[in-house]
Amino acid sequence: MATFDIPGDDDALRSALEDVNLPTLLMVLTQFAGDDRWLSDRYKPDPIMVPEGELFPDDTGNYSDEVAVEIRDAALGLIRTLRDEGAELPQAPSKERMQQMMEFSTAESVDADFCSMLLEETRFVDRDESWKKLLRQVSEEKRRDFQVIVVGAGMSGICTGIKLKEAGISFTILEKNDAVGGTWYENTYPDCGVDTPNHFYSYSFERNPNWSGYFSKRDELHSYFEHCVDKYGLRENISLSSEVRKMRLLSATGRWEVTVADSNGDESTLSANAVVSAVGQLNRPVVPEFPGLDEFEGEAFHSARWRHDVSLAGKRVGVIGTGCSAVQLVPKTADVASHLTVFQRTPHWIAPNKDYYRPVEPGLLWALNHLPLYAEWHRARMIFSFMDRNWGAVPADPDWEQPETAMNQANNDLREGLVSYISEQLGDKQALMDVCVPDFPVFGKRLIVDNNWYQAMARDDVSLTDSSIVRFTSTGIETADGTSHEFDAVIFATGFNTNRFLWPMEVVGTSGTSLDARWGNYPQAYKGILVPDYPNMFCLYGPNTNIVHGGSIIYNTECQVNYVMQCLSLMLSRDSSTLEIPQAAADEYNEEVQSISETLAWGHPGVQSWYKNSEGKVVNNSPFSNLEYWARTHDVEPNRYLMQ
Ligand code: NAP
Numbered sequence: 001m002a003t004f005d006i007p008g009d010d011d012a013l014r015s016a017l018e019d020v021n022l023p024t025l026l027m028v029l030t031q032f033a034g035d036d037r038w039l040s041d042r043y044k045p046d047p048i049m050v051p052e053g054e055l056f057p058d059d060t061g062n063y064s065d066e067v068a069v070e071i072r073d074a075a076l077g078l079i080r081t082l083r084d085e086g087a088e089l090p091q092a093p094s095k096e097r098m099q100q101m102m103e104f105s106t107a108e109s110v111d112a113d114f115c116s117m118l119l120e121e122t123r124f125v126d127r128d129e130s131w132k133k134l135l136r137q138v139s140e141e142k143r144r145d146f147q148v149i150v151v152g153a154g155m156s157g158i159c160t161g162i163k164l165k166e167a168g169i170s171f172t173i174l175e176k177n178d179a180v181g182g183t184w185y186e187n188t189y190p191d192c193g194v195d196t197p198n199h200f201y202s203y204s205f206e207r208n209p210n211w212s213g214y215f216s217k218r219d220e221l222h223s224y225f226e227h228c229v230d231k232y233g234l235r236e237n238i239s240l241s242s243e244v245r246k247m248r249l250l251s252a253t254g255r256w257e258v259t260v261a262d263s264n265g266d267e268s269t270l271s272a273n274a275v276v277s278a279v280g281q282l283n284r285p286v287v288p289e290f291p292g293l294d295e296f297e298g299e300a301f302h303s304a305r306w307r308h309d310v311s312l313a314g315k316r317v318g319v320i321g322t323g324c325s326a327v328q329l330v331p332k333t334a335d336v337a338s339h340l341t342v343f344q345r346t347p348h349w350i351a352p353n354k355d356y357y358r359p360v361e362p363g364l365l366w367a368l369n370h371l372p373l374y375a376e377w378h379r380a381r382m383i384f385s386f387m388d389r390n391w392g393a394v395p396a397d398p399d400w401e402q403p404e405t406a407m408n409q410a411n412n413d414l415r416e417g418l419v420s421y422i423s424e425q426l427g428d429k430q431a432l433m434d435v436c437v438p439d440f441p442v443f444g445k446r447l448i449v450d451n452n453w454y455q456a457m458a459r460d461d462v463s464l465t466d467s468s469i470v471r472f473t474s475t476g477i478e479t480a481d482g483t484s485h486e487f488d489a490v491i492f493a494t495g496f497n498t499n500r501f502l503w504p505m506e507v508v509g510t511s512g513t514s515l516d517a518r519w520g521n522y523p524q525a526y527k528g529i530l531v532p533d534y535p536n537m538f539c540l541y542g543p544n545t546n547i548v549h550g551g552s553i554i555y556n557t558e559c560q561v562n563y564v565m566q567c568l569s570l571m572l573s574r575d576s577s578t579l580e581i582p583q584a585a586a587d588e589y590n591e592e593v594q595s596i597s598e599t600l601a602w603g604h605p606g607v608q609s610w611y612k613n614s615e616g617k618v619v620n621n622s623p624f625s626n627l628e629y630w631a632r633t634h635d636v637e638p639n640r641y642l643m644q
Helices: 010-019 022-033 065-084 095-106 112-121 129-135 140-145 155-167 218-231 324-336 362-370 374-386 409-426 430-436 453-457 515-519 553-573 583-597 626-632
Strands: 147-151 170-174 243-250 255-261 267-272 274-277 299-302 316-320 339-343 462-465 469-472 476-479 484-486 489-492 506-508 537-539
Touching: 010 065, 010 362, 022 065, 022 095, 022 374, 095 112, 095 374, 112 374, 112 626, 129 155, 129 553, 140 170, 147 155, 147 243, 147 267, 155 170, 155 218, 155 553, 170 267, 255 274, 274 553, 316 324, 324 339, 324 453, 362 374, 409 430, 409 453, 430 453, 430 462, 453 462, 506 515, 537 553, 553 626
Parallel strands: 147 170, 147 274, 243 506, 274 537, 299 489, 316 339, 316 489, 339 462
Antiparallel strands: 243 255, 255 267, 469 476, 476 484
């Protein structure tokens, strides 16, 4: 019999239950009941739908007051029992039961594989069993003798460290910054935050029941990763201010030699059986080489290197770029600047989300913390609503008659909804419509969440120009339409060096070739992780793994880390010093990646983006739905690898 820590008297419980989601509560009742009493027509919710103008789905079930009271009363009864008497925690659902319960709870059919994935994402099933079973044959001593170097202590590196620690494998994480957290450490611009719902943007094994908002801001995200480092005891394994400059495979032993520089630039050399690159795709800021930039006498800095020592209050500010970073930082910056001018090269699609700043309700916080199984079903239903629901709007329909502006009917429906939204938001500034509506299909680039961007564009103290930048002068920027814009400060929200994965590290493989030279303009990796000629080297968030249509990049990373852990466990269980993907297998995979990418929204010829190389090939994005990528990284294929 388990006992449960359930704070609050009956009135507090009743009040908390007013905030919780009823179809989710019904799943908790069903799992505790162990039968179908709550799965009858009387309790069937309405299907999940997204009201026009919103991003958060209405998944309340739309119950009558009478049924809602009945469900809440039953939940109160269950909670009282758990609090006062304790109970056995019910078994995890089988795949079939998961499917039955999800289909009931969403009032839609749910794919069986999707349910297998959900069982892992909810931790009803331990996904780590895939590598743990291989490691059972390996002595603790052997695991300790096996050394892994992880490059980067951001979201991917921390995830890897946690799993390596659990596996008993020795490892060091080398981090170039003086703190952990990667993106969430480096980016501190105003209103910096996540645009994936937080209850899904968190590790499956470390759900945070205390997110203050549905889309939290940078400080809270950074604290979450700091918390993970402490909770899983990673501090002793992390070396901060340690920038990896070179990694070289030693063919004689199959080990990697890693050259690392400390904050003074002094170099030392480490060695490891395997290396994991967890350097991310978006952390080497790019400032375009505008003519005259050196002459500018005002302040100038990149969005990812925000200068908190520079006050923008009452200043004339220019912002170059209209990607996610610009959209997030502009409205709050406009609030303090005397005038702000945005320089747009291409408009992006920006979607409404009235829940963007919504705090998590106290009752939901209570349920996520104290009601057993609630957090699991909450996550499952959130993944159902946010992960691949938009995938249908991504691939080209060969019979679609306006392929220049949309991929298919669903994609066109989204376009029309967004165009009306833009028009509504611009109010009496309809003249800006031509400047604000993209000509490429929705999902050609990641849909940006609106944080009052169009309202900011409609302000009298904000100007939006799409005239191209000709040059900087000592006092500002000249544009092609002949205008001289005067500024006290210019912010470059111009993105990152994205196509040179792992750069500026020099990575040298078996044949002595550097990875940068091998890849050139066209980085490619098997499953985004492994590269021929670079055995025992694993990339996280490598080529063709970025997601655009929906989902959480943490989910993708967990898929990759699971695969990497299986590869390492395979090496250990077979006493192998190397594990390498053959060229033919990598080529076959990449041909598939490219042939699919051409048919997807982000491969559309009208899209110019950081996802593509200079030849127009998509090198950053995954061509798969999130479910498909989970399936493809779920089980290592031992016979596919060259192992010695
Ligand atoms: P970005 O998407 O690459 O946007 C860079 C912007 O600068 C684009 O508007 C680009 O124009 C413009 N630009 C680049 N070079 C220029 C030039 N020479 N002249 C004029 N304009 C130029 O960079 P980002 O906004 O930093 O976002 C990068 C990625 O980070 C995003 O795609 C997203 O994945 C991630 N991100 C996520 C969040 C979040 O909320 N989760 C927040 C920020 C960033 P074009 O559009 O014409 O190329």
